[in-house]
Amino acid sequence: MAVFILSNRKIILKKNKDDKDSFSNDEMSIPNFRIAKCNFDNFKEPTKAQEKSKNYQGRAILDCKILGEPNKTGYQEVVDILKKEKGLNDSELTSSNLSGTQKMFYDLYKEMSTTKSQNDVLIFIHGFAYTFDDELKAILTLKKLYIDNKDSPINHILFISWPASSSIFPLTYFDDRAASINSGNSLLRLFYFYTQFLKDIFADKDLKPCNQHIHLMAHSMGNRLLQSMLYSLKTENISRVIDQVVLLSADVSFRVFEEAEDSFIKLPLLANRISIYVNKKDNILGISQFSKNILSPRLGKMGPSQISKLYETVSIIDVTGSENNLLTSAKYNFGNHWNYLSSSEVQKDIVAVLGGTDQSLIANRKVLNNNSYILA
Template sequence: MAVYILSNRKIIRHKGERVDSFSNDEYSIPSFRIAKCNFDGYKEPTAAAKKKKDYTNRNILNYQLFSEPQKQGYQDVLDVLLNEKGIKESSLTANHLGGTQRMFYELYKNMSSTKDRSDVLIFIHGYAYDFDDELKAILDLKKLFIDNTESPVEHILFVSWPASSNVVPLTYFDDKAASINSGASLMRLFYFYTQFLKDIFSNRDLIPCNQRIHIAAHSMGNRVLQSMLYSLKKENILRVIDQVLLLNSDVSYKVFEDQETSFNKLPLLANRISIYLNRKDLILGISQFTKNILTPRLGKNGPSNIEPYKDIVSVIDCTFVEDDLLNTFKFEAGNHWGYLSSSSVQNDIFQNLYGVDRNLIANRLKNNENIFTIVS
């Protein structure tokens, strides 16, 4: 089990500390840095501890930033792997690897060491998260996807992008800009990953682990994904993703149309795409009427036209599910966080990740060929 943070937040050193940390500042740097979360000795904080002013950063969850790689490319990773197999002698060890080299090396080692499902979930959060909020979200995602035996996910790559720390309406536009910058950084990470695959598996002594990688984007996190896709050239896209979950997406309902050169590239990247929507989503309703010139949102209204992609793209209506896990006013009134608040939505997601045929997923009502409604 491993959880990594991929962040283009500013790097700072807090007073009295000897290690670098991610900042709560609301602007992005040009590239991602990578950190690995440390859950050894982790204890759930008490309510009193959460109220303290020092319940921030590593007091929420400890993590260690990876060093930057000494040189680009993945030849060093290949040398380490071949040395460990006794095929090629090398003075390099895993401790010499940095950045994506170290992360990809660890994931490959973990995912190829088991015959059981050991999937990776890349998660992109939404609007109005500071870094402390992100650390709390990581803990929630670990419980949901890793600790839960119903889930095939064993590893999480949490995409941390510098959204604003409050919900003042004007900050929405700051987050839109930050999401675009972060998407460009995520595009470079995608290219690093495809280069890793080419460099490592061009050697016949190393074989793919045959595990699966998924992407889940919530709310404005879909804009980060949109920005990444916009920057990708179609001829450079490899189908390296199994499932893509678009959760309460705060993007235009037209993103799959030809003139919107973004989500229409997703079918080139993934085996299956699932749009989870809620027609009572208050947050997306506010987004539509106050910030997006009355443009319907994908996560509230569904897509305008996905006819060319109906074999790959499914629409899952969550309007009638119960918030039986988290039923505070925020969740019941907002109808925006079904993946956290509803066991019905979670069960649907788990079956999706396992690759169950969309027509055989339990507790779904089939409306037509690729549109379904979750029934509690």
């Protein structure tokens, strides 16, 4: 298991030798993503008293270490170390010489090259109103939902951390829009690093593909971050390196799959399958539409406007009738915006999607047409 945080949050430097550098809760960003690796070795579930404590933050939630920046660009050093470990060369380098994306990609390649059956990677982009402490709590939740779940194919998580505002209502939701767009540019750079890693690794005939899958999940305004990346991604540079893309409560226009928008129409070039989860009672997306996006219904509330050309790649799952049986506070029942956390039905459906189950064979679905389903 490997869990990494990729963040363009401001970094808080350690004050003494016993501390570690950390990411800030501030709503400020740095130009590029920095990478931290999470450590679960000494993790213990917090008590309710600890969760309420003012000291329940940062490393008290989850220990993580920010990796240093690589001294060189490219991934030839990773290739050399992997070949040395196979007895194919005499490089003086070891994995301790690696930093940043070099270390992350090395660890993931090593982990995913094992014979373990449930060994996929989930890239998760969170939505609005998250502090860094909130993100750490979200990572623990995602680990329970997907890594600890015996029915899930996921064994590794890349959590995309971006500096959203710290308050849910009412105006910070819209302030986060600019932050998500800016963070999309950093995500684009990271995507190019990843494709370069694949080219460098598999250009060497001695290193074989790991034959595992990488999935991408974006919630709420995290879809705007994804949209920003796709806007700038040149079509000729796209490789199909993602298996399943899951769009949850997507706060983007319902026209994003039209040619005029020229953004999400690139997703079928990037992924094998795209699943759009729609909730017609999503009140948070209703606020978004009528406050800042007049005449532009949200994808996660209305579904896509034009999808006929993409029905072989894109599926729409209507979860309007799903019950919030796991989390029932006013936030979840009124907002209807976090079904992937609050509904066991939605959670099971997502796990089936990530597992590659044929869309028409997933349990508790009713077929509406050849690419649309309702969770019954």
